[in-house]
Amino acid sequence: MITSAHTVLAALGVLLGVFTIAPGLIWLERRLLAVWQDRYGPNRVGPFGILQVVADMIKIFTKEDWVPPFADKPVFIIAPTIIMLSTLMSFAVVPVGPNIGVIDMNIGLLFFLAMSSMGAYSVVLAGWASNNKYSLLGGMRGASQMISYEVFMGLSLLGVVLMNGSFNLREIVLAQEGMWNVIPQFFGFLIFLLAGLAESHRLPLDVPEAESEIIAGFHSEYSGMKFGMFFVGEYIGVTLVSAMIATLFFGGWLGPWFPPIVWMLIKTFAFICLFILLRASLPRPRYDQLLSYGWKVMLPLAILNLMVTGAIVVATTG
């Protein structure tokens, strides 16, 4: 009974945390992009413009939520919920602290990979249900991008799994007590960073949206809170990938002086800032270049990394 109450409390806490972080990221991203473009960004509403978040939320909640008459209605409505649900579900396995976390799953890493694959459905269904050529193009791009980057995303993480001998995220964190995984698994980290960037389809890898090429891609026809769900889903995805990088490669909650949860938050925010920096500095690759880069460069690299790690693990453990 105590454990179930604890789980519910943890779930509510994580949900609340994620839902405060995600809109906060809108503000953070605008401020950081402004910093890197020699501007100030939103700094008028409230201290440092932080209440811009509230203004944005009010705006998006009160906007007309319009379903185009030519759309496939049920699918059109379901699509944005999928990305929210799948990314939120993934947060269930993220260990925030030694005893904080929704669920301690022994296949946590696989669950994360499965849930992030589910996110692809959101893009594809939204693109299809919109009944719009640009949306369909975006959905198609999203599907192929996510499928190709999913493959070596999983492979890049297998090196970590091999070294720590567990799919359980908690045990992976604890195994990094002596040395963070990023040192022996540096290439795995780089590959996962890129795959995570593609997985959350953020700039510079926002090929499914690509507003300069195909308007807004899969969510061209969305408005109001349905668009807001895609928007927030994207930010939750960024938070999720950052949290996963922190957990898998940078020792999760481990760290001196501060309480564990603070370390987890610091590490997650560092990677969120890195994602925003990448957005600020890099242009979007061409669609076919992105795919051929994934299959011809990153996939062999991920396999090579896995094979070398496996060989070293076998040689050292005998």
Place this chain on the structure above:
Amino acid sequence: MFSVLRSIWIVLKHTFRKRETVQYPEEKPDLSPRYRGRIVLSRDPDGGERCVGCYLCAVACPVDCISLQATEDENGRRYPEFFRINFSRCIYCGYCEDACPTYAIQLTPDFEMAEYDRNNLVYEKEDLLISGEGKYPGYHFYKVAGLAIGGKDKGEAQNEEEPVDIHSLMP
């Protein structure tokens, strides 16, 4: 690959650059004296209106936002009876200033003219006239023009010679 890392580094260095933004209501932008903003009518050093009501500004105006009526006082000095600029039409091109032969109409570096009511953007002569000389201090049209008005006859202007006496044979 190197260029990607270099561009990330260059963007990161912008964190410590000076901001380009001017925080407008608190911090005013630095406008040059020749900025084309609100239009004024200036006065000559003696405090008289410089405008002689020649209509050249109204003719030059591409959007026809200037309207005036010339009249003459008892000294024979021309001035506008009314002078009206519709700033909701004005495009701040500065052609009126170029056309003005007496430096009367001038554009100033002031742009804070927002109104809630469109009618308030129509400025009358009282709104346009300023007490100073604007960009051309010391200039006095009637003191350099050869026109005779009350109190100043021909030949009495600055750097002006006496009119030639056509009835005399002397050079």
